[in-house]
Amino acid sequence: MSMPATITIETHQNEFLPAEGRTVDAVLTVTGSGVAGGGAAPTSRTDTAEIILIDASGSMSGSKLVAAKEAAAAAIEALPDGVAFGIVSGDTGARLDYPSGNELAVSSPRTRRAAQNALRSVRAGGGTAIGVWLTLARTLFARRGAAINHAILLTDGANGEAEKTFNDALAPCVGQFVCDSRGVGTGWVARDLIKIAEQLHGTASGIPDPRDLTADFVAMTSAAMSKNLAGVALRVWTPTGARVQFVKQVHPEITDLTDRRTDVSARIGEYPIGTWGAETREYHLRVDVEPNPVGEEMLAARVSVVHGEDVLAQSLVRAVWTDDMASSTRLNRQVAHYSNETELAEAIQAGLSARAAGDVEQATARLGTAVRLASEAGREDTAKMLAKVVDVIDERTGTVRLRSVAASIDVEMAAVGSRKTRQVRRESSD
The missing domain is CATH 3.40.50.410 (von Willebrand factor, type A domain)
Known part of the structure; x- marks a missing residue:
């Protein structure tokens, strides 16, 4: 079977934590270059x-x-x-x-x-x-x-x-x-x-x-x-005392991979990420670590893209403790973006589930949150989708009224659409 010319992985994070800080967030951008020798689909595929x-x-x-x-x-x-x-x-x-x-x-x-x-x-x-x-x-x-x-x-x-x-x-x-x-x-x-x-x-x-x-x-x-490599996984190593809180694919669609972990050892777990070709996907990793003194640095995670026992790419997630508030509170653009996208998706899904269960109060509250988040993120596509399910009174505060009658297709389209995310623009990257 033909192999990708390259798979790369890049870490986006703010590595600085405040004193006693435990939570390390990183977005991992994984890119496959496609079929070796060119990105076009081959004329013959026997595999x-x-x-x-x-x-x-x-x-x-x-x-x-x-x-x-x-x-x-x-x-x-x-x-x-x-x-x-x-x-x-x-x-x-x-x-x-x-x-x-x-x-x-x-x-x-x-x-x-x-x-x-x-x-x-x-x-x-x-x-x-x-x-x-x-x-x-x-x-x-x-x-x-x-x-x-x-x-x-x-x-x-x-x-x-x-x-x-x-x-x-x-x-x-x-x-x-x-x-x-x-x-x-x-x-x-x-x-x-x-x-x-x-x-x-x-x-x-x-x-x-x-x-x-x-x-x-x-x-x-x-x-x-265009795919040419099956059975790819993220292999995550963490130090003693650390715990992986979650691993989620956050682009192009949101999928929680946390419960699909296969333990390689006590400190190493693998998360399946499927079949690959010429494409880019992004993953949000959150790790809880034991705090270190201010000024200390540690490796919070080592993330590898693997195919069987072959390591195709590797990237590091760091933690550095500081008493500089400006450093520890700075938001990494990718982490902030996908945290908001995930929160938006969860609000829509929770709101629609509450609506289906007849819980008008919860549905209104959660879909109102979704409207507010979509407005803050400039997600006009999502805002238009939600406007078919709720009457928007004030998008800035998330004040909405649940429509007593909404076409079932609009509800279902909102549910499948909630999983799709926008990628951080290249010029906005740290």
Whole structure:
């Protein structure tokens, strides 16, 4: 398998702590340069597998299913030769519509045409069991044994499985393949899409207009084909007495990795960060350390990007104790930015959860906080999204009134949109 020309990691932090200070924050910028020898997707990929999972439940009949077939056909056309691929349609069951049999096909002009023809026979009917679809995808990927596995999952409604059934199906998929989840139309549920994206290192989004599916499917396929290194992790070493409080991906989407730690030793833990190509992601690390006297310096963490036992890049997180208040209170731009972005996302998600539970007071308070934070951060996109769920009385103070009636699609779009963040501009970096 081809390897990235380079992966780099850079630490952004204010290393100065006040006397008795314990908490060390750092934002880690990880950048992959893409395929060795150039950033373009290769013309042949024998180490990659792609599965497209199409909701074929009864509610998909009509324009949504037509658009889904067109999008799947376009995604298949975008596959390089040599990629293993398949098309699965699902309702309460799951079927491999192409190829016939129980193994994936290999992409070529002939198989791509055959797959596009097979899409014509997909019909809508029945309910929705997303866990069943994911289980079939996992089985097919395992049979192929490719190094890099990617799935696109499209649904237009709520998952009909019991939560435990769905969770039991999703858990074995973790680490086996990446899955981008999409909702089409107005009946999908953000909770399902977000859970898939967070567990399977993918993205989650809503596509209200089915006509927009094709461009999105091609973009997801192209992005997947640009990946060339799977099973990457952040390895975090901390000194005796220190404790990792959290590790979160904060860009391009927020995902909490803290509970996914695998202990290498008492002082070293690894956090999976998925499959990589030419891209940049950022992570917020918070470590609690034992205080040292003023003037002392210590290594608070050593963070490595690893692939198996290969160390691809490494960066250091420092702690220096000082009695200079100006130094210890200075905010690092990246840390401050992503702390605010995470707080905004948490406020939106908490507010929407309270709204769904019928807790008007809590929903109003949390969504009001979100409106205020969006205003302070200049997040006009988020402000417009929130204005569809609440009536904004004063954005500066976060005074809002919960709308008694809000379109369900606006609520779900707000939920998936809350995970997406803006990167700190280069010229603002310390």
